[in-house]
Amino acid sequence: MLTLDKIYQASYVLKDVIRPTELMAAPNIDSENNIFLKAENLQITGSFKIRGSYFKISQLSDEEKAKGIIACSAGNHAQGVALAAQKNNIPCLICMPDSAPISKIEATKSYGADIHLAQGSYDDAYDDALRLQKEKGYTFIHPFNDEDVIAGQGTIGFEILDQLENIDAVVVPIGGGGLISGVAFAVKTLKPECKVYGVQAAGAASMSEARKCDKIVSLDEVNTFADGIAVKRAGDLTYELTKKYVDEIITVTDDEIAAAILMLMEKQKMVAEGAGAVSVAAAMFNKLPIKDKNVVCIVSGGNIDVNILARVITRGLLMSGRKTSLTIALVDKPGQLLGVSRIISECGGNVVAVDYDNGDPDMDINSCFLKITMETKNHEHIEAIIKELEKNDFKIVKERT
Incomplete structure (x- = not known):
């Protein structure tokens, strides 16, 4: 209990x-x-994982410590167990999914643990850890169900x-x-x-x-x-x-x-x-x-x-409305980009990328699509820019927010 x-x-x-x-x-x-x-x-x-892993390892018997310990983790429990094992001079093997971030794998190695990479997710690493525990007799340190x-x-x-x-x-x-x-x-x-x-x-x-x-x-x-x-x-x-x-x-x-x-x-x-x-x-x-x-x-x-x-x-x-892309349908003639960028600038937006496309089969022969990527303040700011563009007869065909 x-x-x-x-x-x-x-x-x-x-x-x-x-x-x-x-x-x-x-x-x-x-x-x-x-x-x-x-x-x-x-x-x-x-x-936080060091709290649970260290306390668990502190409660092991001498016999359990002598067997060496094994654990499974996506990375944080691995580091906690590895550090606790190092401080207590206990051999340690950690099973990690092969999709775990390299930084977490290397950090775990830095605490002296041996690493076994399992193909798949955390649950696949868990299955490998249970198999190796039975084969080698390790003491298992569960990441949460303990x-x-x-x-x-x-x-x-x-x-x-x-x-x-x-x-x-x-x-x-x-x-x-x-x-x-x-x-x-x-x-x-x-x-x-x-x-x-x-x-x-x-x-x-x-x-x-x-x-x-x-x-x-x-x-x-x-x-x-x-x-x-x-x-x-x-x-x-x-x-x-x-x-x-x-x-x-x-x-x-x-x-x-x-x-x-x-x-x-x-x-x-x-x-x-x-x-x-x-x-x-x-x-x-x-x-x-x-x-x-x-x-x-x-x-x-x-x-x-x-x-x-x-x-x-x-x-x-x-997600926060700090960056967005607008695709605008334009008549392909000089000065259109200038008109769009002027409105965005006057509204306080900052254009960071422009992509021009005049080959889309869905557009008129004399038209083009202009994709503008810009930095904005928030979603309300984006809506204000769109309204101003539409007020000046620019047609927004796609927005990414």
């Missing part, structure tokens, strides 16, 4: 290992609530309650459910009136589907760039705890996650990975069933792959 005593024990074990991460007000986040950020992206190894791991993650709940007295809700990312299980248990036990909301990527909503079906389900596939929460099947232990202690589970799209990452970078000077930003995305896009409340969003990790960061930023710009 998970108890407060076990979480207090975890807090004691972890006090010289982890950082008690800052809880910071985020008034720059455009939301219907007063947002505070619990910055676990600034934790050792770049995510009482000690959950207790370690629950220490975040203690910290939040200590850091903010007038708290109305906590918003927590969900993959397999270990983080929200520990946080929700701690928060609801000590402050039952506080709401706890979980957030999943819409393309990997295994816990949300389990809640809807009133039983654990396995998704056929997961499709999200938030690799840290791309889990096809929730744990049985985490499902039961979530069902008991979590008020509601919300989903957000990848575009909404990208917008949240961009906003955190620009407004909070904070780098978050996709899994870490889902809680903020839910608050930004007003998906929480509350208003004008003090809400803590756990930013669970910051280990974003720099190779996709540019794409994430671009999607975030599009």
Whole structure:
């Protein structure tokens, strides 16, 4: 049974290992609530996972440690287990999906772990880890469906309650459910009136589907760039705890996650990975069933792959109306581009790319399509530019926002 005593024990074990991460007000986040950020992206190894993995490994017997440990992870649990194993001088093998970001694979290796890459998703890495455990006799460290791991993650709940007295809700990312299980248990036990909301990527909503079906389900596939929460099947232990202690589970799209990452970078000077930003995305896009409340969003990790960061930023710009493309049908004659660019400039837009096409079979012989990519302030700004162009008899045939 998970108890407060076990979480207090975890807090004691972890006090010289982890950082008690800052809880910071985020008034720059455009939301219907007063947002505070619990910055676990600034934790050792770049995510909250070190809490659960280190505490779990601290509770192993000498016999279990002597066997060596094995774990499966998309990257963050891998780093937590690897660092904990290194500090305790325990041999360590981590199974990771071959789609895991190279940065996370290399970071895990840097803590001394051996890596086994599995073809497919996290769940395929999990299957490989169980097979290797049986073959080699390793001690398995589950990333979420384990009482000690959950207790370690629950220490975040203690910290939040200590850091903010007038708290109305906590918003927590969900993959397999270990983080929200520990946080929700701690928060609801000590402050039952506080709401706890979980957030999943819409393309990997295994816990949300389990809640809807009133039983654990396995998704056929997961499709999200938030690799840290791309889990096809929730744990049985985490499902039961979530069902008991979590008020509601919300989903957000990848575009909404990208917008949240961009906003955190620009407004909070904070780098978050996709899994870490889902809680903020839910608050930004007003998906929480509350208003004008003090809400803590756990930013669970910051280990974003720099190779996709540019794409994430671009999607975030599009989602927030900071960048858009317009395709305009024109009579192909001199001065048309000048007229379009003048209107955009006078409206405060900034043209960054122009593409000219006079070969489309759907257009008139004497016409052309002009695709303009421009930087804008927001969606309202885009609409103002479109109205001004149309007022000057320019025909918009396509808009990308």
